[in-house]
Amino acid sequence: MRPLAWRVGLFALLGLALLLAAIIGSTRWFAATESASMRFDSSVFGLQVGAPVVFRGVRIGQVTAFGLAPLGPGGVSVPVTAQFDRALLRELLGPGVGSGEALVPALVARGMIARLAMQSLLTGQLYVELDLDSSRASAARPTAAGSGLPSIPTEPTRLQTLQAQLQGLDLAQIGQDLAALAQSARRLMAGPQPERALAHTADAAQAVQRLASRLERELVPLAGTSRETLADARQALQQLGQGAQQVGRAASAAQDQALQMAEASAPLLAELQQAARELALAAAALRQATAEDSTLRLGADRALQDVSRAARSLRELSETLESRPELLLRGRAAAP
Numbered sequence: 001m002r003p004l005a006w007r008v009g010l011f012a013l014l015g016l017a018l019l020l021a022a023i024i025g026s027t028r029w030f031a032a033t034e035s036a037s038m039r040f041d042s043s044v045f046g047l048q049v050g051a052p053v054v055f056r057g058v059r060i061g062q063v064t065a066f067g068l069a070p071l072g073p074g075g076v077s078v079p080v081t082a083q084f085d086r087a088l089l090r091e092l093l094g095p096g097v098g099s100g101e102a103l104v105p106a107l108v109a110r111g112m113i114a115r116l117a118m119q120s121l122l123t124g125q126l127y128v129e130l131d132l133d134s135s136r137a138s139a140a141r142p143t144a145a146g147s148g149l150p151s152i153p154t155e156p157t158r159l160q161t162l163q164a165q166l167q168g169l170d171l172a173q174i175g176q177d178l179a180a181l182a183q184s185a186r187r188l189m190a191g192p193q194p195e196r197a198l199a200h201t202a203d204a205a206q207a208v209q210r211l212a213s214r215l216e217r218e219l220v221p222l223a224g225t226s227r228e229t230l231a232d233a234r235q236a237l238q239q240l241g242q243g244a245q246q247v248g249r250a251a252s253a254a255q256d257q258a259l260q261m262a263e264a265s266a267p268l269l270a271e272l273q274q275a276a277r278e279l280a281l282a283a284a285a286l287r288q289a290t291a292e293d294s295t296l297r298l299g300a301d302r303a304l305q306d307v308s309r310a311a312r313s314l315r316e317l318s319e320t321l322e323s324r325p326e327l328l329l330r331g332r333a334a335a336p
Helices: 002-025 088-095 104-109 158-168 171-190 193-264 266-289 295-323
Strands: 035-039 052-054 058-066 076-085 112-118 128-130
Touching: 035 088, 058 088, 076 088, 088 104, 104 112
Parallel strands: 052 128
Antiparallel strands: 035 076, 052 058, 058 076, 112 128
């Protein structure tokens, strides 16, 4: 019996050691931690000490304590203290964070918020869910709670918001309004107005039926006329298409003739261009000859001056002979 008891005891000791190792490995007893406080205005029934604190599915801490605190006249809030793993918080902040610096205030300044969430619908147990909201980011440091711990802002869940809205509804007044509406409907249906309305509706339906019958009779010939008109229009379009093709062929022929005429008149155009160039050269020569400083114009001016002097000498000679004709016989007297 003793060897069997020894084996059972050894097996029990090994199982206990494995259990302790699993507990120590899962709870990280020797990890550095940091505490913070959260205030919830609604009921926290279902939240227990040791409940997980989760950031987007990753457990980064656990609830360690509860309390009660006054909140205004007649109001009470529930402060919840939680303990966080500093290594995981440092991963949220990223590199560049000092080892001795408080991490929760830095995360709150970046917009960290806390809300209650349900672990299971069957048990009703709750846990704390954390998230980062960029719209709440602020450079201001969070205020410390009464215990001196940094405070994480909280917000209600969608279910809690819906419950608050339902609690704000005046169900009694809504019931009274529905009863008054039903009573008014009964009075309206009991009077003669519904019967008259039904009669008017029947008359209107008969009028619509007569109108439909009339339209059906008149639309048959109209449809035939429309088909004939469409056939005529289709034929006219075909004729227009043929005319367009003929116009296109005529335009193509005219273009070919114009090209042929241009090719035939190419030598004539060359001769005209040569004549225009020669005329331009002659005009330039004339402009050069008639210029004020040209040789031709200067020679013409000197010739005109010589002719003018000769004419003046002839005039003087004729005047002298007219006054003294004997000079033709004797000549001019010699100078003394």
